[in-house]
Amino acid sequence: MKKLVKTLEQIGQSTSLKQHQSAAAMLEANHLNSDLIEETFSHSVELYCLVEPEDDQD
Numbered sequence: 001m002k003k004l005v006k007t008l009e010q011i012g013q014s015t016s017l018k019q020h021q022s023a024a025a026m027l028e029a030n031h032l033n034s035d036l037i038e039e040t041f042s043h044s045v046e047l048y049c050l051v052e053p054e055d056d057q058d
Contacts, residue, residue: 004040007032 011030020026024034 004036007036 011026011032015026015030017023017026020029023037027034027036
């Protein structure tokens, strides 16, 4: 996953998704394969965020 984050960071420094029709087109324009994203997702787990309400002062 670190490789994906680093790669996307490098792409973000030089190009914008708005310049391309899709994320896949952006990766292709930067000579990257979408397998990098698929590989990352296959080796990662879902993360959950819990937002707890503030305690009532009753």
